[in-house]
Amino acid sequence: MLELASNAVVTGLLLGGIYAVASLGLTIAFGLLQVPNVAHPTFVVLGAYCAYFGNLVGLDPVLAGALFAPAFYAAGMLFYEAYFICFERRGRGDTLQSFTFFFGVALVLEVVLILAVGVDLRSVGAGYIGKSLTLGAVTMPYRLIIPFVIGSTVGAGMWAFLTRTHTGLAIRAVAHDDRALRIVALDPARIKRHAFGIAMMTAAFAGAALIVLNPVDPFIGGEYIGRTFAIVVLAGMGSVPGTLVAGAIIGLMESLVVTFVGASWAPGVSFTVLLATLAVRPSGIFGIAR
Amino acid sequence: MSSWRFGFGALAVVAAGAALPHLVSNSYVFYAGFITLQYVIVATAWNILGGYAGYVNFGAGAFVGLGIYSAVFLFKAIAAPLWLQVLGAAAAGGLLGLGMGYLTLRIQGVFFSIATLALTIVLNTIVVNWSFIGGARGATVLAPAPVWFPSIVSYVFFATLVLAVITVAVARWIERSWVWRGLAALRANEQAAECCGTPTLKLKLFAATVSGALIATAGAPYPYYASYVEPGSAFGLTIALNALAMPLIGGTRSWIGPVIGALLLSSIEQAATVTIPTEVNLLIVGLVLIGFVVAAPDGLLGLFARRQNQGARA
Amino acid sequence: MSEPVLSVRGVRKRFDTLIAVADVDLDVGRGEKLGIIGPNGSGKTTLINCITGVLRPERGRIIFEGVDVSRMPTYRRARAGIARSFQIPRPFVGMSVVENLLVPLDYVESKEEGVARAHAILASVGLQSRAGDPAESLSHLELRKLELARALAAAPRLLIADEVMAGLSEPEIDEMLDILFELNALGVTIIMIEHIMHAITRFSERLVCMETGRIIANGKPQDVARDPEVRRVYFGK
Numbered sequence: 001m002l003e004l005a006s007n008a009v010v011t012g013l014l015l016g017g018i019y020a021v022a023s024l025g026l027t028i029a030f031g032l033l034q035v036p037n038v039a040h041p042t043f044v045v046l047g048a049y050c051a052y053f054g055n056l057v058g059l060d061p062v063l064a065g066a067l068f069a070p071a072f073y074a075a076g077m078l079f080y081e082a083y084f085i086c087f088e089r090r091g092r093g094d095t096l097q098s099f100t101f102f103f104g105v106a107l108v109l110e111v112v113l114i115l116a117v118g119v120d121l122r123s124v125g126a127g128y129i130g131k132s133l134t135l136g137a138v139t140m141p142y143r144l145i146i147p148f149v150i151g152s153t154v155g156a157g158m159w160a161f162l163t164r165t166h167t168g169l170a171i172r173a174v175a176h177d178d179r180a181l182r183i184v185a186l187d188p189a190r191i192k193r194h195a196f197g198i199a200m201m202t203a204a205f206a207g208a209a210l211i212v213l214n215p216v217d218p219f220i221g222g223e224y225i226g227r228t229f230a231i232v233v234l235a236g237m238g239s240v241p242g243t244l245v246a247g248a249i250i251g252l253m254e255s256l257v258v259t260f261v262g263a264s265w266a267p268g269v270s271f272t273v274l275l276a277t278l279a280v281r282p283s284g285i286f287g288i289a290r
Numbered sequence: 291m292s293s294w295r296f297g298f299g300a301l302a303v304v305a306a307g308a309a310l311p312h313l314v315s316n317s318y319v320f321y322a323g324f325i326t327l328q329y330v331i332v333a334t335a336w337n338i339l340g341g342y343a344g345y346v347n348f349g350a351g352a353f354v355g356l357g358i359y360s361a362v363f364l365f366k367a368i369a370a371p372l373w374l375q376v377l378g379a380a381a382a383g384g385l386l387g388l389g390m391g392y393l394t395l396r397i398q399g400v401f402f403s404i405a406t407l408a409l410t411i412v413l414n415t416i417v418v419n420w421s422f423i424g425g426a427r428g429a430t431v432l433a434p435a436p437v438w439f440p441s442i443v444s445y446v447f448f449a450t451l452v453l454a455v456i457t458v459a460v461a462r463w464i465e466r467s468w469v470w471r472g473l474a475a476l477r478a479n480e481q482a483a484e485c486c487g488t489p490t491l492k493l494k495l496f497a498a499t500v501s502g503a504l505i506a507t508a509g510a511p512y513p514y515y516a517s518y519v520e521p522g523s524a525f526g527l528t529i530a531l532n533a534l535a536m537p538l539i540g541g542t543r544s545w546i547g548p549v550i551g552a553l554l555l556s557s558i559e560q561a562a563t564v565t566i567p568t569e570v571n572l573l574i575v576g577l578v579l580i581g582f583v584v585a586a587p588d589g590l591l592g593l594f595a596r597r598q599n600q601g602a603r604a
Numbered sequence: 605m606s607e608p609v610l611s612v613r614g615v616r617k618r619f620d621t622l623i624a625v626a627d628v629d630l631d632v633g634r635g636e637k638l639g640i641i642g643p644n645g646s647g648k649t650t651l652i653n654c655i656t657g658v659l660r661p662e663r664g665r666i667i668f669e670g671v672d673v674s675r676m677p678t679y680r681r682a683r684a685g686i687a688r689s690f691q692i693p694r695p696f697v698g699m700s701v702v703e704n705l706l707v708p709l710d711y712v713e714s715k716e717e718g719v720a721r722a723h724a725i726l727a728s729v730g731l732q733s734r735a736g737d738p739a740e741s742l743s744h745l746e747l748r749k750l751e752l753a754r755a756l757a758a759a760p761r762l763l764i765a766d767e768v769m770a771g772l773s774e775p776e777i778d779e780m781l782d783i784l785f786e787l788n789a790l791g792v793t794i795i796m797i798e799h800i801m802h803a804i805t806r807f808s809e810r811l812v813c814m815e816t817g818r819i820i821a822n823g824k825p826q827d828v829a830r831d832p833e834v835r836r837v838y839f840g841k
Contacts, residue, residue, distance in 0.1 A: 036400060038348075038407060086584045096542075097583050099346045099403055100534055104580040107531060111573040222527075226408030233401070267415045271408040275393055278405070282397045468710035475696045475707045481658055482694040484678040485687070486708035487758060491677075543698070 003137040004259060010138050012255030013248050017148030018213055020155055020247025022206040022224055023231040024240065025199035028158075030229075031238030032175035033192055033199075035083065036099050039106035041224035043200060046109065047072065047207020048216045049117060055124040062150060065208025069201045076200025077193045079105075084189060106221065113218040123215035147209035152244070154205050159240045161198075171195045175238055223267065230274035236287025245285060249273070296462065300455045307451040311444035320447040324515055326556040327450040328354075328508045331457045332529060333536035333548035335504030338461055339387075339497045340534070341542030342470055344477035345399045349409030350505055350533030353383050355525040356413060357509025362423045362519055365431050372433075372449055372514065379510040380503040387502020388495060395494045402498075414525045428520030431513035446515045453511070457504045461545035464500075473497060474543075505533070531572065532559075535579045541591025550590060607670060609634045609793050610686075610762055615654055615664030617647075624650040625661065626817035632762070632795060637788055639808030639825065640797045643837060647817040648797050649691065652764050656688050657681045668762070683711055687760030691767045693747040695739035701750060702726065702735040708758040722757065729753045729783055745776050752783065756792075763787065764795045769803055777803050805829060813837065 022044050029037040047065060054064020087098050128142040162168035170191045210216060231250055235242030254269045277284060311320070332350055339345050347353075357379035364370035364378045390409075394402040418426045439445035464470050475483035476490045484490050513519050532555060540551025555575070562571050586593055608631040617625040625647045632638050640648050653659040655666055657678035665674045673681050687708075696704045702722050709718035726732045729749045734742065742750060748768055755763055765784065769777045781803060788794050798804035805811065805825040813821040813834045821831045828834055 036403070094344065094587070095400060095403070096340060096344045096346050097587050099348075100538060100583045101580060103346075103348065103531075103534065104576050104583065107527075107576040108573060108580065111569050111576065114569050115573070222411065226411055229404045229407060233404070262419070264419050265415060267411045271405070271412045274405060274408065278393050278397060278401055282401070471699075471703065471707050471710055474699055478696040478698055479694040481678075482690060482696070482754075483707065484658070485656055485682050485690075486754060487679050487682040487711040488707060489677075489679045 006138055008255045008259040009252060010140060011144065012252035014140065014144040014148040014251070015213075015255060016244075016248030016251030017151030017155075018206070018209045018247075019151075019227055019231060019251050020244045021147075021151035021202060021209055023228040023235075023243050023247060024155060024158055025202040025206070026228050026232045027235060027238060027240060027243045028171075028195055028199035028202075031232050031235070032171060033195055034175075035080070035196065036095065036102060037199075038099065038102045038225065038229075039109060040199070040203065041228055042106040042109045042113075042221040043072070043203040044206045044210060044224065045113065045216065045218060045221045047204040048211040048220075049113065049122070049207070050204065051208040051211050052122050052124055052216070055126070060126055061124040061208050061212050062146065065150075065204050069204040072204040073197040073201040076197035079200065080193050080196035084193075110218050110221060117218070119217055119219075121215035121217045122211070124211050126212070129212065143212050143214075147213045150205055150209040150212075151247070154202055155240060155244045158198075158202070162240060167191070167194060171198075172238075226267070226274070227270040230270040230277070233274055233282075234277045234284055236284030239284070239286035242284060242286035293466075296459075300459060304452060304455055307448045308438070311439050311441070311448070317441060317443055320441070320443045321515075322560055323447050324443070324450050324511070325560060326553065327447070327454045328512075329532060329536060329552040329556045330454045330549055331450070331508040332505050332533050333540070333552040334454075334457045334461045334545055335501050335508070336533040337537040337542055337545070337548045338464060338504070339501035341537050341547070342464065342473040342477070343494060343497045345395070345494070345498070346403040347406045347501065347505075347533070348403060348530055349406035351525050351527060351530040352406070352409035352413045353386065353502055353505040354509040354512075354529050355410070355417070355521075356382050356386060357506035358512045358519055358524045359413075359417055359423050359509075360506065361510040361513050362429050362431060365433070365513065366423065366429070372445075372511065375513075376449070376453065376507050376510040379506040383506025384499045384503030386506075387498040387500075390502075391495045391498030395498065396491060399494075410525050410527075410530065414521050417521045417524070424519060426521060428518055429513070430518050432517055433514060442514055446511045449511050450508075453507050457507075458545055458549060460500065460504065461548075465545055469493065469496070528568075528572065531575060531579070535575055535582075537589070538579060538587075539582050539589055541589030543588065544591060547589050547591045606634055608632055609636075609669055610655070610795075611665075611667040612651070612655065613665045613667065615651070615661045615666070617650055617654055617659055617661040623817050625654060627664070628814075628817070628819055630812065630819065632793060634793060635788065635791055636793055637807055637809045638793075638795045639804040639811045640795065640814060641799070641801070641804060641811060641828075641834075642814035645816075646814040646837075648814055649766060650817075651814070652688060652766055652795075652797065655764065656686055682708070682760075683758070685759075685761040686764070687755040687758065687762065688764040689748075689751040689755045689766060689768055691770065693751040695742065695747055695750055695754075697738075697740050700736050700738055701731060701742070704739055704750060704754050705757045708754060712758045725753050725756055728786075729756075730779070744771055745779075748772065748780070749783075752780070756787065760792065762793045762795070764797070766797045767799065768796075769798060769800050781807055801829075 026037065026040045029035045029040060050068040051061040051064045054067060055061045128146060132139050132141045133145060162172055174188045174191050227250060231243060231246040234246035250270055250273060254266050257269050258266050336347060336350055340347055360379040360382040361375035364375045390402060390405055394405050423429055435442040435445045472488045472493045475488050476493060480490055536551030536555050537548040541547025559571055610632040612628055612630040615625055615628050628651060642648050654661045657676060665672055668684060668686060696707060705722040705725060706718055709722060713721060723732060723735060726735050729752060731746060731749050731753060734746060752768060769780050784794060784807060796804055796807055808825050811825040811828040812819055813828055815837045820833045821828045
């Protein structure tokens with residue numbers, strides 16, 4: 001029983017790592033930039049497929065993810081530019097339209113994936129997949145450990161970037177008040193563009209982590225939509241450390257539910273957490289209470 | 291269109307719907323008609339919260355599924371007749387809309403939309419785990435058609451027609467009342483609306499409840515229509531997408547928009563299903579939706595109005 | 605001396621660590637023309653937001669016409685007679701100019717009377733020719749007039765005019781002041797927040813100066829203008 005529990009806990013925490021990295025892009029895009037990018041999980045799936053194709057030609061999936069990262073960065077900037085031109089510049093703060101835009105993009109991307117690669121599950125092969133690390137009563141498959149490591153590294157890197165570099169500080173500042181930025185002669189639109197590029201870049205890494213963890217099909221994005229948004233809200237909008245903590249919490253709760261209640265109940269966990277957060281403390285763990 | 295003319299038109303439509311089963315024997319008309327009418331209901335009801343108030347509900351599929359399974363539940367539990375199933379669906383949908391609204395609309399509208407994103411998966415999970423209403427295996431619902439109707443599907447068609455007329459009437463009533471103005475004001479600028487005396491929270495919750503209830507009623511006749519219900523088909527992405535696309539393409543500012551959008555999209559999709567695979571269908575709808583959102587945010591109605599250069603309605 | 609139409613008692617509003625309004629007491633007499641000045645960030649708009657109910661202070665009470673409205677939601681306070689216009693105009697886009705005015709009127713009059721009254725108010729601010737036009741199509745001055753007209757629609761007894769003249773030319777400022785003087789002559793109490801000194805000193809019977817959440821001067825416009833504390837705040841030592 002204790003063994004079961006401790007394995008569940010460890011699995012949950014490790015899962016939290018990948019949930020967190022899948023949510024990091026949303027923390028930046030939605031939490032900091034107020035862009036409701038519901039298409040982000042679908043981009044993570046796209047990242048997973050990129051890692052898959054890299055793996056087909058012999059690359060380690062994680063390496064493949066890293067190689068695709070710059071492309072995702074550029075795509076992110078283009079994507080933000082399109083959004084900016086269509087919506088923000090015209091002064092239409094209408095959430096209905098921008099939400100629908102991203103929803104449409106998510107759907108189109110998912111269908112393109114279905115048409116391009118089919119609905120079968122795809123997985124990657126690597127030396128460490130299939131092996132596990134055992135410490136005492138706890139067995140940790142490497143396909144869980146590696147994504148966790150990716151997640152923590154990207155998360156830590158993101159945190160360092162946002163707190164220690166000029167661009168990072170500018171991004172956090174623009175989230176607060178972009179008029180102030182204009183006074184210091186920085187262009188908020190340019191900064192937001194880079195921020196969105198970075199957010200999209202995390203999808204490349206998250207995708208690689210995703211496909212290492214489990215085989216992937218185009219529909220997996222739907223599972224992650226609820227999770228990622230629940231994590232971003234639980235974290236406190238725009239908080240990177242909060243994202244890591246919230247990811248761990250959700251991962252843990254899902255793992256415990258799967259182990260002790262039943263796997264078919266797991267999808268309900270993140271939604272319940274989301275509602276509970278909104279009901280009790282909408283500003284999230286690390287957010288500022290208003 | 292004055293209220294008298296609308297009422298007369300509505301009665302005429304209902305009467306035609308009652309007569310149709312005795313005039314037409316090709317059941318395909320009723321199958322296709324049911325789907326189209328279901329879309330009319332979902333689009334018009336969705337627009338009450340989405341178009342009038344500006345709050346996006348991504349979970350229309352969940353509300354329809356809730357309606358479907360409320361009907362199944364009532365049928366299996368107390369052999370309820372269709373009208374009672376509809377009431378049950380409306381109650382469930384209304385409660386869900388109210389509950390979600392109460393939790394999220396007091397904070398920020400964005401959170402409402404986010405919560406609805408996950409709704410479909412959650413309700414799917416609940417249904418899958420509940421064997422009384424069929425679970426993953428599915429549920430069979432067989433009932434004889436009432437006396438007037440030669441087939442169950444023509445009965446379902448008529449029931450859905452009545453529901454569609456009711457939904458459009460509700461949307462039209464809202465639109466001609468101070469409620470629409472209050473919703474439009476809070477959609478434009480909530481704080482300013484409050485400072486003008488608009489009870490924004492009450493209006494938001496009202497819209498969420500009514501919208502949820504009506505969307506759910508669209509699902510209630512489905513078990514009779516299909517005889518067999520399982521979670522995969524009940525909670526579909528197509529409905530969620532169409533619930534957004536139809537009002538946005540038709541025009542969100544009036545009840546006429548969603549109806550136009552529903553009639554248009556439904557006929558195109560049904561015609562297309564024969565020739566192109568579902569995925570391509572979804573792709574095209576998605577692209578058209580993006581196109582409209584970017585280039586014609588007020589939908590077809592808006593394009594038409596711009597061309598006519600209409601002024602105010604006061 | 606009759607009872608003040610508005611009493612602010614010991615109001616304090618905090619944002620995280622910043623105290624935006626610090627224990628402010630303020631009385632406004634019936635029919636008075638009160639001006640509030642102060643540098644940006646001094647708490648003027650926060651105070652207004654507390655009065656109208658957009659923000660809830662941690663401490664203190666707001667009493668309007670003898671009734672404690674501190675717990676009332678904003679829309680009830682609006683219906684009770686407190687109206688405000690916003691610094692940056694917030695027209696209801698997607699509706700026509702006259703429809704904008706119908707929104708507050710919905711809660712006061714029947715539809716037909718509302719439409720008549722709306723047109724009358726538009727005429728009093730000079731917007732009657734734009735009645736049927738979409739709100740988005742208005743010029744800057746027209747938007748400010750719409751903002752004011754909408755605030756006046758439901759016949760408020762207290763009007764809070766938050767920087768209504770920002771960005772206007774001299775003749776446009778005079779036009780706005782005329783509208784406000786006329787309004788006051790009809791019995792409406794007006795609180796004006798402005799940075800345009802000559803306008804607010806010309807308009808106000810009494811002037812209040814705020815700095816970092818506190819009232820530092822309160823008296824006749826000429827006296828307040830000469831107050832050393834006020835001069836320090838605006839011109840430095």
